Amino acid sequence: MHPNIRRVVRFFTAHLDQPLLGAVLLLMIAGLVVLYSASNGSFARTSGQFTNMLVALGVMWVFAQIPPHYLMRLSVPVYAVGLLLLVGVALFGEIVNGARRWLHIGVTRIQPSEIMKIAVPLMLAWYFDRYEATLRLKNYAIGVLLLLVPVGLIARQPDLGTAILIFASGSFVIFLAGLSWRIIAALFVAGCASLPLVWSVLHDYQRQRVLTLLDPSQDPLGAGYHTIQSTIALGSGGIAGKGWLSGSQTHLDFIPERTTDFIFAVYSEEFGLIGNGILLVLFLLVIARAAAITANAPSLFTRLFAGAIMLTFFTYAFVNMGMVSGILPVVGVPLPLISYGGTSLVTICLGFGILMSIQTHKKLVQT
Amino acid sequence: MSELNITVGTEMRDAERELHHFRVRLGIASTFVLVMFALLFARFFYLQVVMHEHYHTLAEANRISILPIVPNRGIIVDRNGVVLATNYSAYTLEITPSKVESLEATIDELATLVEIGPRDRRRFKKLLEESKRFESLPIRTRLSDEEIARFAANRYRFPGVDVRARLFRSYPQGELFSHVIGHIGRVNQKDLDKLEAEGRSSNYRGTDYIGKTGLEYSYEDQLHGTTGVEQVEVDSGGRAVRSLSRSSPISGSNLVLKLDAKLQEVVYNAFGDRRGALVAIEPSTGGVLAFVSKPGFDPNLFVDGIDQENWNELNNSPDKPMVNRALAGTYPPGSTFKPFMALAALTYGKRTPGQAISDPGFYTFGGHTFRDDKVGGHGMVDMYKSIVASCDTYYYILANDLTIDGISRFMGTLGFGSRTGIDLAGEAEGVLPSQEWKRKRFKRPEQKKWYAGETISIGIGQGYNSYTPLQLAAATATLANDGVMFRPHLVNYVEEVHTRQRTPIEPRPLRSLDWKQEHIATIKRAMVGVNKEGTSARAFAGAQYTSGGKTGTAQVIGLKGEKYVESRVAERHRDHALFIAYAPAENPKIAVAVIVENSGFGARAAAPIARQVFDYWLLGKDAKKPVKDDDDAPQY
Secondary structure, X not given: OOHHXXXXXXXXXXXXXXXXXXHHHHHHHHHXXXXXXXXXXXXXXXXXXXXXXXXXXXXXXXXXXXXHHHHHHHHXXXXXXXXXXXXXXXXXXXXXXXXXXXXXXXXXXXXXXXXXXXXXXXXXXXXHXXXXXXXXXXXXXXXXXXXXXXXXXHHOOOOHHHHHHXXXXXXHHHHHOOOOHHHHHHHHHHHHHOHHHHHHHOOHHHHHHHHHHHOHHHOOOOOOHHXXXXXHHHHHHOXXXXXXXXXXXXXXXXXXXXXXXXXXXXXXXXXXXXXXXHHXXXXXXXXXXXXXXXXXXXXXXXXXXXXXXHHHHHHHHHHHHHHHOOOOOOXXXXXXXXXXXXXXXXXXXXXXXXXXXXXXXXXXXXX | OOOOOXXXXXXXXXXXXXXXXXXXXXXXHHHHHHHHHHHHHHHHHHHHHHOHHHHHHHHHHHHEEEEEEOOOOXXXXXXXXXXXXXXXXXXXXXXXXXXXXXXHHHHHHHHXXXXXXXXXXXXXXXXXXXXXXXXXXXXXXXXXXXXXXXXXXXXXXXXXEEEEEEEEEEOOOHHHXXXXXXXXXXXXXXXXXXXXXXXXXXXXXXXXXXXXXXXXXXXXXXHHOEOEEEEEEEOOOOOEEXXXXXXXXXXXXXXXXXXXXXXXXXXXXXXXXXXXXXXXXXXXXXXXXEEEEEOOOOOHHHHOOOOHHHHHHHHHOOOOOOOOHHHHOOEOOHHHHHHHHHHHHHHOOOXXXXXXXXXXXXXXXXXXEEEOOOOOOOEEEOHHHHHHOOOHHHHHHHHHHHHHHHHHHHHHHOOOOOOOOOOOOOOOOOEOOOHHHHHHHOOOHHHHOOOHHHHHHHOOOOOOOEEOHHHHHHHHHHHHOOOEEOOXXXXXXXXXXOOOOEEEOXXXXXXXXXXXXXXXXXXXXXXXXXXHHOOOOOOOOOOOOOOEEEEEEEOOOOOOOXXXXXXXXXXXXXXXXXXXXXXXXXXXXXXXXXXXXXXXXHHHHOHHHHHHHHHHHHHOOOOOOOOOOOOOOOOO
C-alpha cells in the first residue's frame, strides 16, 4: 500500500474501536434490511435512512477524535443550554400531537429533550468526577436534583418515554458513582410509596397506557391496539419467521408506526425467534464492548459517562423490545440503530463516538 | 513490605479500591443487562414458540377475510317442468341483536316505519332463541319499495338494523307437495353439528338455510351446490385491500321429478277433507307419479322460521298434518294383502288356481273361530273368487298351509316390512311378522313364541301386519310389472344448472322376482275381476280401460269376535279404507295404493279415489271434486 494511502486510512481509523464499530455496523445493516420491508419496499425511505446512518457514522467519527477532557469542559455549558431550551419549550414550544416538544429556532425546529439525553449523564459524570475525592450524601442529593429538573420538564411536555430514558441514564451514573446500597434501598421504597403521587400527576393518556399494559385486551381498538397487534406479529413469526418482506401483519398496516417505534414487530414477524436471538446477541456484543471500555476507562468521569452510554443504549433496546413484546407500557422509544429516524441514530452514534474516544485516548490521558 | 509502603500505598489502594468498587457495580449492572435480556428472550420464546399457534391463527384472521359466496339453491320441478320449489330475491329488514341496545325498543321504533305484525315479532323471538347474537336475523321479509325507502331515510337512527336482498325459497304449490318436497329452514346448531361431523360445514359458510324435510332434505347435497370463496386481504380497518383469489360458487343442481303436479292435484282434490295417503308408481320404472299424504301444511310457513302460533297449530292438530302418512304411516293392509298371498300359494305350490274350498263363513282353528265378513259364507271358493269376492276363509286356511315362515319369506322378497329405499328420508319399516321378528320384538318367553293361530289373521292382512302405503304401492307396481321390481323414486334427473347435464336417479331394475308368468297372469286376472265384477266394480263402472285392483279394510282396533258396526265406533276408531290397483290391465302405466283413514270399507272410500286418478292419468279427465263415499258399495 502506498504510504500516503496508509496515512489516510490511519487517519480515518485512528480513534475508531473496531469491535464496537463492527457490531454497530451489523446492527445498522439489520436495520436497513428490516426498514426496507417495514416501509413496504420503499427505496426512498431506506436510502434516506442510509444517509442518516452515514451522517451518524460521521458524527461518531468526529466524536471519536475528540479527547474526553474536551468533552468534560463542555459538560456544564451543554447541560445549561439544554435546560434553558427545555424551559423555552415549556414557555413557547410548538404543540405537535398534543405535546409541547419542539422549539423553533429561526429556520429549524429542535427537540431539546434529545440534547438532554447526552447532556444529563455528561453533567452528572462531570459533577461526580469533580467531587470524586469527597463524595458525600449531599453530592448525591445534588446529583439527583441535576437529574430530576430536566426529567420533570420533559415529563411535563409530555414526553414520558424520553423522560424515563433520561431518568434511567442519570440514575445509572449515580448508581455507578457509588451511591450506597442503603440509600438505593430507601429510594426504592420511597419510589414505590410515591407511586400514587406519580399516578396523580400523570396525564390521562399516560395512565391509560399503564392500565392498558396490565390488560391490553381491555381496549383492543384503542390504547391496547398497538400491543395486541405487535404481539400478534411477534407470535405469528414463530421460530423461523415468515421471511423477509413476508410479514402479513406488517404489510397490511396492522402494525402502527412500523418503521419507527414498532419496527421490532416487523423484524420479529419476519425473522422469528432465531432472528430475535441474533439481534439480542448483536445488542449484547455492543453492550459487552461498551462494558469493557467502561471497565478500563482511565478516570471517574470517563467511567461514569461510558457506563451511562452503555446502560442507556441497553435501556433503549430493552424498553423498545419490551414494549413491542407487551411486557412494558407503550412509550415512544425507538429501537437503537434499527428504527427509522435521524435524530436518535445521531444521538446514539454520538455516544458510541465518545465511547471510542474514551477507549482510544486512554493512553494519552495516562501518559 | 506493606508497612514500608503505607503512605504511597494508601493513595494507590484508594484508587484501586475505587476502581474495584466501580467494577463491582459495573458487574452488577452487566448482570442486570443479561438478566433483562434473558427475560426478553423468554418472552419471545413464549410468544413465538409456546403461543405461536394462537398468534398464527390471529394473524391469519387479521389478514385474510374469507367471504363466502353462497350458491343459488337448485330448483325442483315436476316431470313437465312445473315449478315446485324455487327461489326469489326479496328485501328483508334484519336486526343484528348484538349491535342493538334494546331489541324491544328498536322493534317498536321500526314498527312506526314498516309494518311489523305480532306474527313477525313472534317469529323473530323464536329465531332469536335458536341463533347466535351476532347473526343478522330477519324481522320483516318481503319489504315493499315504499317501506325500503322509508327505512333508508331513517337508517341513521337504527344502528344494527339493515335492509338486505336475500334469496328466498318459495313453494308455489303450497301444501300440495308439502310431504314430498318438504321445506328448508334456518341452519340451527343441530344442523351445524351434523355438517361439522360430516366435514361439510365449510361449504355452509354464509348459508342461512338448509333442507329440513322431504326432498329438500334428502337431496340437500345436490340442491345446495358449492359455496364460492373470495379471499380478500384486509387492512386493520377491515377494508378490503385487494382480492387474493376467487372461486365462483357452483349453483345447486335442479331436481326433475317423476311426479306430475297435475296428477298430484287430482289426488289431493279427490281426498277432499279426508285423511289418508296415496302413492302412485309407474310400474315400468318405479318412478313415483303422485305422492300424497293428507292433510298437508304450507311449507312456505317454515322458510323464514315458523312462528309459534302456526307451529303449535300444526303440531297439536289431531289430524297430524306433519306426519307423512305415505312414508311413515304404517297400516295393516287388510284384504289388499290377498293377491300377494295367492301368488305365494301358487309360487310355493300350495294351491292351484282351480282348487276350491267350501266357505261356511268362518274358520275354526285351535278352538278359535275366525269369521268371514259375509254371513253364511261364499260357498265354493277358488282362487279367482277368493280375490274377487275377498273371501277371508280361503286365506285363513291358506295362511295355515303356507305357515308364517312361508308367508314372511315370500312377502319379504316383495319388499314388505323393509324400507323401499325411496329417495326420501324418514321412511318407516313397517312390520312383516315372522317367528324371528316376534322373538326379537318381545321380552317375555311366552310372548316370544309364535302361535300357529296367529298365522291365520296374517293371511287376511291383519294381526301384526303393518306396512306403509309406499310399500303397498311398490309391491302392487312390482306385481303389475310382472315381477320386475324397481326402487321407488321421486327424482327422475338431477340436472346440472349450467351444462344442463342430467343424471338419471334410477335407471335399472332393483331385481327380478322369479315368479312364473302364468301365476302372475292368474292373479292379475282375478284383480281385473275385482274391478269388473267384484268389490270395487261400482267404483270402476263404465271405465274406458281395464284395470286390476283389490279393496281392503284395516282394523284400527281389534273387535274380538264382535261384528263391526260403524255407527257404534268413534270416528277415530273406525276402520281404514284401503285399495290397491293398476291400469291399464294389459300394459300397466300406473299402480296405486290408497288409504283413507277411518273411512270404513275400501270399496266405498278408497277405490273411487283410484278411479279418479286413473281417469286423469289415462284419459286426462279431471273430476275436480272430492270423491263421494259410495255407500252402496259392498261392505267388505
